[in-house]
Amino acid sequence: MLTRRQLLRVSAAGSVVATRAPHLLAAQYDLIIKGGRVLDPSQRVDRVADVAIRAGKIAAIQPNIPPYTAAEIIDASGKLVTPGLIDIHAHIADRELTPAHCLSTGVTSLVDAGSRGAENVDKLLKTAQNAPNRVRILLNISGRGLADGATELLDIEKANVPAARRAVERSRDWIVGIKARLSRSAAGEHDLEAVRRARQVADPLKIPIMVHVGDTASPLPEILALLRRGDIVTHMYAPAPHGMLDDNGRVLPQVLEARHRGILFDFGNGRTAHWTWDVAERAMQQGFLPDTISSDITGAGLTDQVLNLPNVMSKFLLLGMPVDQVIARVTSNAAQAIPEYKSYGTLRIGAAADVAVFELKEGNFEFADNYGNKRTGRRKLFPYAVVMGGKKVA
Template identity: 50%
Template sequence: MKEYTMMMNRRRFLYAAATGAAMLSRTSNLRAAGYDLIIRGGRVVDPSLGIDGVRDVVVVGGRIAAVEENVKADAAEILDARGRLVVPGLIDVHCHAAQSNDAPQLVLLDGVTSYLDAGTYGADGIDQAAARVKAGPNFGRLLINISRIGVDNQKGELHDLNLVDVDLARAAIARNRDVVIGIKARLSNRFTGANDLEALRRAQEAARPFGLPVMVHIGQSYSPLPAILSLLKRGDVITHVYAPDPNGIFDDSGRVLPQVLAARRRGIQFDFGNGTLDHFNWEMFERGVKQGFIPDTISTDWDGPKTRTTNVVDLPNVMSKFLMLGLSLRDVIARVTVNSARAFAAFSDRGTLNVGAPADVTVLDLREGAFQFQDDYKVVRTGSQRLFPIAAVVGGKKTPERS
């Protein structure tokens, strides 16, 4: 066994050496001939690398080749980003962009180069959703709804536990393991009635053989939040973190519940999930920020073209709400790039402009002025800055700009 291990290690070493030499040779030839794309002169903000300054981003073969000042070289294509922000491709970890064939393209126009469809479909529709995601222009992945019928905003998908079939969910995951990366359970009372904890237990049971995380939608749940948190494991995600009472993250005195703080310490992730109905109000948002309980990730809960006419608009607009409440630009960008990449292993090579990473890049405009932002209850606040999507690059290719 020892000799076999040594032989395998030697083979791996030789393979790595040969691969490295081939890559070096290819890179040298490409450098001699010029680059595929250079994004010139933008303010590069990449929290994963600690970069905040004017740089050129160089792309070769669909990968980041360099992030440097004043690159002296030609490229097949130039993207002029002077006066704009250049950031790792935005990752939206809670949207519903697998609902139609054109939805992935629509979120890409918003600067979202990677997305996670958070439980639109259950076992009955997940195969079609997986095909749609694979055909899309950006990098998409799926959470499967623990209810076989998926989202049902009219009747609620978890009122009938006969729809929560663990074996059916497991089979659907196994068929689509390349794109299904977790399970979703919407635990608001109107979707579950008294079934919330049992539905969550079944979601965990379905996830267990695959080692997958479970994302739980909270807000106005039947059961107290501590009971829900007790069923979560490291790597699971709470979304709609600032959902109003009953059964939100705050106690009767307005302080973050100790069970919520303990959950974060043991590795539970917390996501914003803007949404349009009962998912946050300014009071809860501001209370959380003042206490330093900031979500790990910022997401939209995007729900089709109509989203642009709601308080969501797009991911850059949702990001701007955090700027209004005092987060730094770097902290906001981290929550839609590197933090999102860490939250889900499928995105682990994204959310960064590190050399060798997939060349997913978003160009944003940070404008000064008086901008109105709404919560889910149509209460308006005015901020002095807003981010706008300008352009995106996916796998080293420029994508159509939003009109």
């Protein structure tokens, strides 16, 4: 049998092959991901099917697309096929963690959440612009972001509103929101003032604010009162003091009310003081699930607790969340949380062909919260293949 390349050569010389097998001359599709369980919460798809890609876009989702119609095939039988993941809280400013590494774990779009501020964002902008996947930035309201040793708002005057606004205006295509880290260790007593300053930058530009909560000087309801529809609270399951639960473990009414007002709640795994199994479990038992599941991954997180976004997602399988709901929180929900990403996180026909393929393995897998508490899960997601803009990249 002739290879496709040989056929094309033959066809250049004459039309014999063309009349016999027109489909072989120019493959209808560039790539078909074959036979996987396709899970796309954006269109409520959950069935075994093939995903066909042409010219960097999703071209078809249907069962049994003939293999000869594709230039390349990924065999996904027994695997999960999902939209490429969107991680709305990661940190790629340190050299140990690259966007390319995140891409290899299925993350086709990510947001650096506040690693740098107005004074030192240029290098991060370059990293974003040169990344093989989609990278956007939340600008830290403090001038140098995390470069000052994660104490960036102890001196609140480092949060310079005009400077931050100018930095966003200069790079409006890349900087898509403002980050304010409000824990006592980062902001001392200035948590509310930090949000007010973030507001002054974000509101005229109509971009969202992400606040990092947990162990803040002010109670969470006072912080939530300063937030608006589309703003994001990350580290939602941070324990007391000033977490989302009252002394009896009930979700605070102001937290429920904030969700009602359109404020989004993000997981943000990270490594220190951001969540416990206990808070996550209690909140989830009361129906308070995350809108988005993010990693808060850093270089150190590559080998400690976080590992990668699929590992973080697997913790929610352990907590009892069905796999399709877990996928929704890193695809369709995450796309809605970041306005610039609203057309991603989907396998709709015509969408960018960003696709992740996972193996959902069964066994005994250990997972940790930020306080060294370990639990054993029975299922874990492992990246199997990644397609970005229609090209197989991992």
